[in-house]
Amino acid sequence: MTSTPPPQRRGARTQQSRFSSRLESWKLHHRAMAIDSLRRLLRHPLGSLLTMLAIAIALMLPAGLWLTLDSVRGLDAELTQSATLTVYLDSTVDSAEAERIHQAVMAQPEVIETRLIDADEGLQELQQSLGLDDTLVGLDENPLPFSIVVHPDDVSPQTMQATADYFAGMAGVDEVRLDLAWVERLRQITELGNRIALGLGVLFGLGVLLIVGNTIRLAVESRRREIEVVMLIGATHAFVRRPFLYSGAWYGLGGGVLALLLLGLGGQWLALPVTSLAQSYGADFTMPSLGLGGSTILLFCSTLFGWLGAWLAVSRHLSSIKPE
Incomplete structure (x- = not known):
């Protein structure tokens, strides 16, 4: 004799079976709409490619500007690490006194490397930098004093300024030059560029919404009769909207892939001049790339923008469609 399950258990099993069936149907419909929307795009390859x-x-454009700023930030870091202090001694300081001051500078804990330059060596470097060859050799007296090039451990502007002020107060020191002012200007330009890149990112993001929205709007209009028929037999707005959302997502994903290709080609094109610029300042630098993380973010954002643009366009036009 077999026992029958209680009604409550049978009802729970039936409800669970219905939920599983609905979930499976929902998954199948999403898969079918994703494939169908991709096929529709491939039927018109030229139009889809242009979009x-x-x-x-x-x-x-905003991603390329951000990469350029990232290049400047990397160049800034390289140049900042090579920032130095130049301590100029009084013209009356002789070689023995210059060596004593040099030893005092080296003894400071924030100093990692120093170089003492005498008057003759300084004159030679000046000739080489100005391209004057032996023009200055005929001077009756060398006007250049002893100098000490200092490489500090901490290259932050505040610490370097405090170190420069300390050296300027030492006996026998005439002047201290801080070779970091132009780096600060570079940082300010970079900060301005960051804000411009953010503003352009927002504006061009809205542009993507408009591009996808207009394309999906035309697709909705071309399938207006089909939409009216399925709505007459009881289709919901979510059901009608689904294939267009997938079309927008495909447009966004394809645009993101093309953007990565264009950025890669542009990076290769700019790599040589940027590297040459860095080497002219004594820095070893290569062009950065988005990498796996940045590429994933770009593809995600492009797909999201495409989906959102399609959702806005379809929702607006579905409200105006009245099936008869």
């Missing part, structure tokens, strides 16, 4: 290219350009 994706417009999205790629809109994404590439």
Whole structure:
């Protein structure tokens, strides 16, 4: 004799079975709509490619500016590490006194390396930097004093300024030059560029929404009769909206892939002049790239913008469609 399950258990199993069936149908419909929307894009390759290219350009400009600023930040870090203090001694200081001051400077804990330059060596370096060859050799008297080039441990502007003020107060020191002012200007320009890049990112993000929205709007209008028919037989707005959302996501993803390709080509094009500029300042620097993390973020944002642009366009036009 078999026992039948209680009604409550049978009802729970039935409800669970219905939920599983609905979930499976929902998954199958999403998969079918994703494949169908991709096929529709591939049926019109030229139009789809132009739309994706417009999205790629809109994404590439702020991303390229951000990469350029990242290059400047990397160059800034390289140049800052090579920042120095130049301590000029009084013209009356002889070689013995200059060596004593040099030893006092070396003894400071914040100093990692120093170099004492005498008057003759300083004159030779001046000739080489100005390209005057032996023009200055005929001077009756060498006007240059002893100098000490100091490489500090901490190259932050505040610490270097405090170190320069300390050296300036030492006996026999005439002047201390801080070779970091132009680096600070570079940092200020970089900060301005960051804000410009953020503003352009927002503006071009809105541009992606408009591009995808206009494309999806035309697709909705071309399938207006089909939409009216499925709405007459009871289709919900979510059901009708789904294929267009996938179309927008495909547009965004394709635009993101094209943007990565264009950024890669642009990076290769700019690599040589940027490296040459860095080497002219004595820095070893290479062009940065988005990398795996940055590429993933770019693709995610482009897909999200495409999906959001499609959602806005379809939602607006579905409210105006009245099936008859």
